[in-house]
Amino acid sequence: MVYRRTHQVVKRLAARRSAILAAARDAAAEGGMAAVQIAPVAVRANVAAGTVYRYFPSKAELISELIAEVSRDELAAIRRAADAAPGPSSALAAAVTTVAVHVLSQRKLAWGILAEPVDVDVSVSRLASRREISGEIAARIEAAVRAGHLPAQDTALAATALLGALHESLVGPLAPENLDDPAKLRDAVQTVTLLALRAVGVMDARARGLVVQAVLPAKALVGA
Amino acid sequence: MVYRRTHQVVKRLAARRSAILAAARDAAAEGGMAAVQIAPVAVRANVAAGTVYRYFPSKAELISELIAEVSRDELAAIRRAADAAPGPSSALAAAVTTVAVHVLSQRKLAWGILAEPVDVDVSVSRLASRREISGEIAARIEAAVRAGHLPAQDTALAATALLGALHESLVGPLAPENLDDPAKLRDAVQTVTLLALRAVGVMDARARGLVVQAVLPAKALVGA
DNA sequence: TGAAGAAGTGAACAACTATTCACGGCGGAT
DNA sequence: ATCCGCCGTGAATAGTTGTTCACTTCTTCA
Numbered sequence: 001m002v003y004r005r006t007h008q009v010v011k012r013l014a015a016r017r018s019a020i021l022a023a024a025r026d027a028a029a030e031g032g033m034a035a036v037q038i039a040p041v042a043v044r045a046n047v048a049a050g051t052v053y054r055y056f057p058s059k060a061e062l063i064s065e066l067i068a069e070v071s072r073d074e075l076a077a078i079r080r081a082a083d084a085a086p087g088p089s090s091a092l093a094a095a096v097t098t099v100a101v102h103v104l105s106q107r108k109l110a111w112g113i114l115a116e117p118v119d120v121d122v123s124v125s126r127l128a129s130r131r132e133i134s135g136e137i138a139a140r141i142e143a144a145v146r147a148g149h150l151p152a153q154d155t156a157l158a159a160t161a162l163l164g165a166l167h168e169s170l171v172g173p174l175a176p177e178n179l180d181d182p183a184k185l186r187d188a189v190q191t192v193t194l195l196a197l198r199a200v201g202v203m204d205a206r207a208r209g210l211v212v213q214a215v216l217p218a219k220a221l222v223g224a
Numbered sequence: 225m226v227y228r229r230t231h232q233v234v235k236r237l238a239a240r241r242s243a244i245l246a247a248a249r250d251a252a253a254e255g256g257m258a259a260v261q262i263a264p265v266a267v268r269a270n271v272a273a274g275t276v277y278r279y280f281p282s283k284a285e286l287i288s289e290l291i292a293e294v295s296r297d298e299l300a301a302i303r304r305a306a307d308a309a310p311g312p313s314s315a316l317a318a319a320v321t322t323v324a325v326h327v328l329s330q331r332k333l334a335w336g337i338l339a340e341p342v343d344v345d346v347s348v349s350r351l352a353s354r355r356e357i358s359g360e361i362a363a364r365i366e367a368a369v370r371a372g373h374l375p376a377q378d379t380a381l382a383a384t385a386l387l388g389a390l391h392e393s394l395v396g397p398l399a400p401e402n403l404d405d406p407a408k409l410r411d412a413v414q415t416v417t418l419l420a421l422r423a424v425g426v427m428d429a430r431a432r433g434l435v436v437q438a439v440l441p442a443k444a445l446v447g448a
Numbered sequence: 449t450g451a452a453g454a455a456g457t458g459a460a461c462a463a464c465t466a467t468t469c470a471c472g473g474c475g476g477a478t
Numbered sequence: 479a480t481c482c483g484c485c486g487t488g489a490a491t492a493g494t495t496g497t498t499c500a501c502t503t504c505t506t507c508a
Binding site: 008037038059 | 494495496497498499505506507
């Protein structure tokens with residue numbers, strides 16, 4: 001063997017790989033998954049189309065990794081927000097608010113990852129992503145139920161329904177228009193969080209209090 | 225002019241047009257919008273591919289009409305169910321239950337019409353469809369608010385969120401598996417309707433009563 | 449420095465589908 | 479009966495995009 005990868009080369013390869021993934025992410029953030037096409041992504045990443053295939057066996061694989069990456073970030077953010085809350089109900093409110101804010105700040109990307117059409121190969125990855133996030137929300141509902149703050153219920157179904165409500169009302173085609181205005185954005189987040197909390201059985205008055213508390217730390221995220 | 229369409233010919237043309245639309249609907253019900261391709265649809269309708277273009281200027285137009293048709297039916301069903309209810313809250317419950325049942329009995333079709341990817345041309349039609357149904361739900365929420373049964377709220381946003389919750393939890397990728405079992409199906413419909421009613425501010429206890437009443441007439445629809 | 453092999457390239461290829469169009473035949477008018 | 483023109487046809491066309499591969503360029507090591 002007369003050739004061995006030197007440390008420098010390994011780093012460069014990793015950097016290229018990241019660049020390609022980042023290019024894909026940018027493309028998705030701009031034009032949804034439909035915009036994640038090999039040739040344009042390659043251009044963004046400053047490589048040739050063929051090079052993409054040195055790093056990812058297929059487009060489906062590339063998109064799968066993209067979804068996994070975004071999902072990982074999202075899950076971490078949810079956990080961080082929820083764990084910082086003082087109790088189970090607050091944690092649930094924080095989790096919901098976090099999802100709402102994130103989804104709003106990257107609408108196209110969220111839409112692409114959540115709802116846009118893709119090949120069957122990709123749907124596996126997407127399903128896993130959704131399952132993780134839904135599972136996390138379900139766990140938070142579960143905790144609130146155990147604490148006696150919510151009535152017993154099918155937490156998995158409830159979590160899925162909550163996410164559906166958030167996505168549809170915030171990034172769906174009927175979502176309000178001018179959510180770029182920070183005030184409108186905050187209103188939308190509050191409204192939807194309130195809906196979500198009431199849906200799982202939080203009383204109206206109490207839900208309103210939780211929403212106000214949850215939105216305070218989340219406001220900082222809007223800038224990010 | 226030596227040629228004029230005779231009544232018989234007009235009827236035959238209309239029949240063919242309907243046949244093509246029906247074929248498209250069947251295809252969508254089986255495999256989602258992706259399965260609505262000109263060639264297969266033509267085969268189903270017993271015509272040649274070119275013939276489809278004698279009736280619809282483009283595939284986008286065909287799909288748009290398909291969406292409009294399904295949407296019209298859906299809206300009518302919702303209105304029928306809601307108008308038959310004794311009061312505004314019952315009407316809202318009936319509307320939600322109707323959507324749930326319909327969506328479940330034609331999952332693939334619903335998925336295709338609601339969420340599957342399509343060209344921009346089609347999204348206009350889809351948007352209109354969604355707006356109509358969401359508007360109807362919003363009107364029912366509005367009525368319940370006016371009757372003093374619900375707190376004041378952004379009814380448009382709430383309606384959108386409700387539909388999102390229904391769709392995601394019933395036909396989304398995380399939807400429960402064996403919803404073909406009638407008992408499971410009814411459970412799912414009840415659970416989701418309950419979630420929806422609580423979300424807009426119906427108290428838990430009262431919501432449970434409304435759900436039970438709403439599911440009774442809707443059960444008949446399951447068979448259809 | 450030169451040999452060996454890895455990484456990068458991008459034009460060519462392949463598969464898939466919407467759309468077209470020149471033609472055959474049927475339906476209706478006279 | 480016979481002509482005219484619309485309806486129906488389906489093979490050919492065209493556009494799009496993922497994937498391949500023969501070749502070039504770069505990196506490593508003796």
